[in-house]
Amino acid sequence: MSDNKKYLFKRETLIRNLKKLVKRVPKLDLPVTIVAIYAFGGILREKEHLHDLDLLILYKMTRKQKLIWEKFRSSFQPQELRPHFDIYMKRGIPLRQAVKDKSLANVLRRKGINPKWAGCFSWTEIYRPSTGIFIPSPEIVARRMLLKGIKGLQVLLFRYEDFIKNKLPITAKNYVLAWDPEKPDIEKNLFNRTLQEKIELIGSELDHFLNEELPKYKKEYEEAKERVIHENSKIRMKINLKSLDEQHIDIKRTGDESFEELCDKCEQARIEMRKYREETIVLKQLAQSISFWNKVKNEQYYREHSPEEYVTLWVIQGIKKVDLKEKRVREILKILQLPESHVVAIKRYGTRTEYEILPKRKEERDTLLKQIELEELRSKYLKEVMRVIKSIDRDAHAILNLTDEGKPIQLTIRIRKLINEYNESERAALINNLKTRGFKVKVMTRYLCGEKRINLYGVETPEDLRKVVEKGIIKVKGKVPSIST
Secondary structure (H helix, E strand, O other): OOOOHHOOOOHHHHHHHHHHHHHHHOOOOOHHHHHEEEEEHHHHOOEEEEOOOEEEEEEEEHHHHHHHHHHHHOOOOHHHHHHHHHHHHOOOOOOOHHHHOOHHHHHHHHHHOOOOHHHOOOOOHOOOOOOOOOOOOOOHHHHHHHHHHOOOEEEEEHHHHHHHHOOOOOOOOOOEEEEEEEEEEEEEHHHHOHHHHHHHHHHHHHHHHHHHHHHHHHHHHHHHHHHHHHHHHHOOOOOOHHHOOOOOOOOOOOOOOOOHHHHHHHHHHHHHHHHHHHHHHHHHHHHEEEEEEEEHHHOOEEEEEHHHHHHHHHHHHHHHOOOOOHHHHHHHHHHHHOOOOHEEEEEEOOOEEEEEOOOOHHHHHHHHHHHHHHHHHHHHHHHHHHHHHHHHHOOEEEEEEEEOOOOOOEEEEEEEOOOOOOOOOHHHHHHHHHHHOOEEEEEOEEEEEEEEEOOOOEEEEEHHHHHHHHHHHHOOOOOOOOOOO
């Protein structure tokens, strides 16, 4: 398989995974009733390999289901439940596992809270929600229960009523029924359509892309580009916006395209929309960075490097990886002929990536590049080590000392555990467990720390180091007290 297909799914695999989801529908205790599943996107263009299978799952709620959900929603108050949750949170036990404990499950049921529904959320979601307040929704619960352990399915859940009234808040407009109780044959529903039906559907999708979606993406791109031009007019940095424009193609609709031609043009339109979206993200950050440079350009601190280098640094730093991957950011900066290669990333294992502009002086540049090389090597070792350590104790972390030549000389494993200061038996059991595993223990009022140092020979490979850790801390005679203790 070629590199561009490396992270794609075969169409057959995605259909098989959809069938797994459908089999779960009657078996799961969902807060809603699934009435139909529609497919859209690449699967309808008969692509053999896809990033995912786009699905629209439609549901209804009976009066009884609404009452049960309202009881769950009103009773699932994180602050009121905190005394019951604390013991699990302190030990790093995820909520999805904590709800399986009988004692906690019984507490939740007595309050009208379905433990399986509660387990669909994380501690972060209920105690540090991004919206500022935790409001559970039946869509989240149903989606996570249906998708658990199934890969490659991108699922949107909406009320059947909104679908019928064409009130869905999504850009896709063309769907094909994949499953419902009366038409359960997924392959027949998706692939046994006539050629004319396929042409009409894909043609409608292409018209939607060209007439509605693509113009919106292009408008945002042009607006972001104009802001860059405006900000840059004050200092005139070398930025090749024309080269970015040249990355795009003009897609024409003739009206007599074959099915294959329509599929190709739909794919081209999707690529264009994605490129405009990605470039707009970079251009917006670029405009902000140039604006900041205009404010600080006279400060002595910013005299060491060129304006282009500082602006490029701030663009790479400023764009969140969830919005756009660094590799793609750098590709766009390179097209703009900005010096992205002068900005290097220092990636330390377990921490945020740091960025620096390469020093002009050779000695300083060589020192920085050596530091980056050592951190990359350290990360290779620690990835192997942490696979083992986290499987033994999720409160553990590792520190690896390397020589200047990159040879491992000492591995330190540290475990920090919160404890109940009023539960002497629990504290004693935890201390005994750590000492049995060869850790030196330091006891504080509300937590205890365990540390174990392993001296190395300097010739170990990452795989060797993993085996050293397995032998060093996996053999445990004592056990951590059970959750219910």
